[in-house]
Amino acid sequence: MVDMDTLVSLCKRRGFIFQSSEIYGGFGSAWDYGPLGVELKRNIKNVWWRDLVQNREDIVGLDASILMSPRVWIASGHVEKFTDPLVDCKSCKRRFKADQVGDRCPECDGELTEARQFNTMFKTFVGPVEDEASVAYLRPETAQGIFVNFLNVQSATRRKLPFGIAQIGKAFRNEITPGNFTFRTREFEQMELEYFVKPGTDEEWFDYWLEERLSWYKRYGIREGNLHLREHGPEELSHYSKRTCDIEYNFPFGWSELEGIANRTDFDLHRHAEFSGKDMTYFDEETGERIYPYVIEPSGGIDRAALAFLVDAHHEEEVRGRKRVLLRLHHDLAPVKVAVLPLLRNRPEIVALAKEIARDLRPHFVVMYDDTASIGRLYRRQDEIGTPYCVTVDVQSLEDRAVTVRERDSMEQVRPPIAELKEMLLDKLAS
Numbered sequence: 336m337v338d339m340d341t342l343v344s345l346c347k348r349r350g351f352i353f354q355s356s357e358i359y360g361g362f363g364s365a366w367d368y369g370p371l372g373v374e375l376k377r378n379i380k381n382v383w384w385r386d387l388v389q390n391r392e393d394i395v396g397l398d399a400s401i402l403m404s405p406r407v408w409i410a411s412g413h414v415e416k417f418t419d420p421l422v423d424c425k426s427c428k429r430r431f432k433a434d435q436v437g438d439r440c441p442e443c444d445g446e447l448t449e450a451r452q453f454n455t456m457f458k459t460f461v462g463p464v465e466d467e468a469s470v471a472y473l474r475p476e477t478a479q480g481i482f483v484n485f486l487n488v489q490s491a492t493r494r495k496l497p498f499g500i501a502q503i504g505k506a507f508r509n510e511i512t513p514g515n516f517t518f519r520t521r522e523f524e525q526m527e528l529e530y531f532v533k534p535g536t537d538e539e540w541f542d543y544w545l546e547e548r549l550s551w552y553k554r555y556g557i558r559e560g561n562l563h564l565r566e567h568g569p570e571e572l573s574h575y576s577k578r579t580c581d582i583e584y585n586f587p588f589g590w591s592e593l594e595g596i597a598n599r600t601d602f603d604l605h606r607h608a609e610f611s612g613k614d615m616t617y618f619d620e621e622t623g624e625r626i627y628p629y630v631i632e633p634s635g636g637i638d639r640a641a642l643a644f645l646v647d648a649h650h651e652e653e654v655r656g657r658k659r660v661l662l663r664l665h666h667d668l669a670p671v672k673v674a675v676l677p678l679l680r681n682r683p684e685i686v687a688l689a690k691e692i693a694r695d696l697r698p699h700f701v702v703m704y705d706d707t708a709s710i711g712r713l714y715r716r717q718d719e720i721g722t723p724y725c726v727t728v729d730v731q732s733l734e735d736r737a738v739t740v741r742e743r744d745s746m747e748q749v750r751p752p753i754a755e756l757k758e759m760l761l762d763k764l765a766s
């Protein structure tokens with residue numbers, strides 16, 4: 336498996352991920368996605384949305400605001416319970432998670448304060464006055480935007496149980512110990528589904544979504560041996576959860592959570608009914624009763640998924656005595672689908688034909704044209720960013736109107752007529 340230093344270096348060199356505010360020395364575990372990283376992330380979000388919303392009749396989408404009424408976070412329990420026990424060093428003033436240190440400061444051996452609860456929500460002020468009445472929070476999860484809109488969505492779409500509401504968006508947590516590159520950051524992007532079911536059917540729906548989400552990661556290329564499930568023990572369950580199971584990935588820094596599946600019961604709808612005074616129940620036409628649906632929540636991190644897909648796709652092999660580095664990314668996830676490369680960059684007719692081919696392909700998928708190095712080096716660059724197909728235009732192309740198409744993983748080459756190139760690539764990319 337690739338080590339983190341190698342991956343971080345590739346990400347920077349090829350334009351996947353940069354350190355935030357790098358020219359100022361960087362900023363606390365924040366990261367910027369470069370030209371290839373933004374494509375990878377968009378592709379992950381697109382396939383998630385396609386598989387969960389577009390291809391299903393029982394799930395609809397939502398895009399709620401990041402800033403919400405602070406009462407949402409009182410009702411959800413986050414103001415009271417979304418805390419970490421922390422200790423401060425009296426000498427060097429560093430702050431640690433209480434359960435990660437002993438009696439003395441691990442940095443300077445200074446004396447530590449008593450542990451106290453530290454809320455991990457980011458606080459801000461809305462409007463011109465900075466007082467208690469204007470406090471708002473950056474959402475620590477997208478889920479609450481779904482719960483508070485449950486009635487709006489249900490009545491607008493006339494959905495019957497079971498049905499789900501899906502959302503992709505940023506969330507923020509003031510983590511004390513962020514780290515491992517993009518794995519744990521204070522600002523991150525979530526893909527969350529809240530799937531509302533009849534009470535009593537929640538346990539079987541939990542199993543359904545666990546299986547569904549596990550197979551989703553495999554479908555997009557994560558090797559089975561690098562995935563496993565970890566059941567939360569009773570002492571680590573969140574305050575709202577009846578059962579939680581994490582899908583973990585075998586990262587270079589150890590097995591860590593990729594996505595959590597939680598049975599949130601009817602906790603959130605109950606609490607919002609209580610705190611808002613609104614009726615948050617669902618009318619069950621079959622029984623004529625008003626009920627609080629139970630909720631199964633598959634909640635995944637897009638940054639973590641991107642990191643896992645990169646780690647899993649990274650391969651090194653030896654070809655004719657030379658090291659070849661490639662990302663075997665699934666076609667749907669690869670940032671660039673096709674590279675168009677002129678064999679000789681000092682032959683204007685070849686360059687012109689290659690540019691024309693690239694222009695014709697661009698409306699159909701992401702294409703990169705590159706003539707800044709020799710063909711061997713151009714291939715290596717495309718391998719390293721996971722481009723599935725390279726199209727090479729050579730002298731003969733000017734005569735026979737055909738090009739060489741090279742496949743990333745097998746390096747096999749075929750030579751289709753330019754007239755059939757687009758259809759051929761569309762076919763191959765869809766498979």
Ligand SMILES: [Zn+2]
Nearest residue numbers: 424427440443
């Ligand atoms: Zn200290």
